[in-house]
Amino acid sequence: MSVRKRPTPRKDGTFPWVVDYVDVAGKRRLKTFDKKKDADAFAARSSVEVSDGVHVADSASITIEEAGKNWIATCKANGLERTSIEPYETHLKLHIVPLIGKALVSRMSVPSIRDFEDKLRAKGLSQAMIRRVVGSVGALIGDAQERGQAMHNPVREMRGRRKGKERRLEQRHKGKLKVGVDIPTRDEAKAFLGALQGRWRPLLMTALFCGLRSSELRGLAWADIDLERRELHVRQRADRFNDIGSPKSAAGDRTVPIPAMLANTLKEWKLACPKSELGLAFPNGTGKPEAHANIINRGLVPAMIAAGVTVEGMKRGKPAVVARYSGLHSLRHWFASWCINPVSRGGMGLSPQEVQDRVGHSSISTTLDVYGHLFPVDDTTAAVDAAERSLLS
Template identity: 60%
Template sequence: MSIRKRTWLTGKGEEKTAWVVDYVDTKGTRRLKTFAKKKDADQFAATAKVEVKEGVHVADSASATVKQAGSFWMASAQAAGLERSTINQYRQHLDLHIYPLIGDTLLSKLTVPAVRDFEDRLREAGRSSAMVRKVLVSLGSLLADAQERGLVVRNAVREKSRARTKGKERRQERRHKGKLKVGVDIPTREEIKAIVGALDGRWRPLLLTAIFAGLRASELRGMRWRDVDLEKRELHVRQRADRFNDIGRPKSEAGERTVPIPPMVVNTLKEWKLGYSRPIIGRDEDGKAIREDAKPDHLVFANGSGNVESLGNIINRGLVPVQVAAGVSVATDKQDEDGNTVMAAKYTGMHALRHFYASWCINRPQDGGLGLPPKVVQERLGHSSIVITMDVYGHLFPRGDDADEMAAAEKSLLG
């Protein structure tokens, strides 16, 4: 490997100077790389020498663009059998965020400073901290795939120190969102009582299970009768239905779990199994539906055709109307034909019921809860880490230093 100075005259007679690094790469191919400054040539030569020795050097001319590497990465993801929703998310990250800003950039030029600049440009373009973090994770996976293909030496995203930044971004995001609040994000006990009292028809078993088992909407939609043990009063979460109604594994290893259910849910599911939950296979002479006997592989909360129920139907036909009927609602700026204010459901997503279940597990028995320890709450919710549970719900756990307990401790100490 050598560095030599090159001098030449332009067409106008001006003298130009450059520094050329002459070396042989790991494949035995002679490479020439030109720099305007000697210090840049020296720096490249020192790095390339080590990379060639280690057998990991990739010349610029042998490198691919981010867009080309993205195509290879998507092909790998599809071949690995990832869920359709995951594939779509990766594709959106590429098409909407990565390609427009750095799609034509060579992988060999994607250094840590370049990644930091890309991160800054994403924020300047209005992307949220959460979206920036997700896009960088996708870019890191793309570069990891490119590394395995020999298209790039280093993964600049992985090299970039993410521990401190990631924690900072998460803290900023939590500060922006604030803690979950009872009566705002989490239904109160009185609101849940009102909702339970207003439940009827085909949505009663599903929403009762959501309230008292805390399953994710995707887990409810993918549950089969073989996953329901009415004798032992427990549910087994073994699969879920994604937003495309495709059945797959739970979100994580911890998502595969067993959750106990109270008598009300057991009795409701027994009635549901005998009646409405079975697919309609015909009608008798009076037009009454003839239903197929429930089988282990049948979905518990299937639609009328026996297929996965859509999340939109569950929310718009189940969760929203029952809240309005129960008076768990808020006023809108709209009026009906009679001039009365139109009321809307207070909680618009199924996750509000999951939040209530978490608070029910956490609250002390004297407050109407189960008083479970954090690790058990994590297992019931199917969180992959206790950190997630405590980050989201840690402020709901009793502190053990309220006024009554402080008074009792003082009396015990001083007599």
């Protein structure tokens, strides 16, 4: 590998510097630089990369836009669900291609990714969305690496340094789930239960007493409900395209016990339930998976308002009484808190591992991150007093 000044000048009279080297495939390459220090830096870096067998010349690389198309093709070939692929395609169309689509994958660096983040921020994207879009860039560069079109992944290098700090900042921003704010109180849950009527009663009771996700409720089949043994098996879910597929993760495939009142309600509902070729427990009028928006707008919110579980808010630009909890996940949070609370407080007093199994979290750390502060602890005041007495005795 050599660095030399080109003998013939450019039109402006300057003499560029050339790095002459042989790549990992044994092909001779020439790369031109305006300044000798840049040529020297490239030569030093490329020498190591060629030696390690990871060097990719710019002429052998592709653009970010081309890498994005290859990445989406890989996602589809691997059987990734449409609900996962669609956001990736949106990231490419709206943000990645317009801003860095023409850049070569081989020339992407940590500074260029930081510059990309700044541009996304200037467009008004939230920090969470920026993180997702940059994550898509990292994934497409990773796919290009596997195809031999990139030598390193600056997104993963940057994320490796940031990961702990970002997680701490995210947790600090989110704060802990609060009863009465994120999780219905015991009295609110009782009032909500009493207000449930019609076709929404069995569905929302199942959400309340079994903690299923919206997609799991929408995909729940009668074949997976054992009313005699009072067990509900989560084996499938319906995505927002109404495609039936496997649970969110391996841990999502689980068995949840059914309380007696819910079992009786489901027995009555089974007689009135619309026929469904898919055998769904909560289909719409045509037998297809019920729309998530309908569950919220026609079931959850009206029941919350009827139960008096409300706050002052805005509706169509005017002050109005609105549901305190307008997301179906609030019922899942309540179910988790019900599992955690001791029997003396109307709960089941389950261990963290048992709660993880009931809600279908993929790891115990997720359960503890989200609900750890809800688990009862010993009387800390008494413990401190006992420690003080022991110290001073």
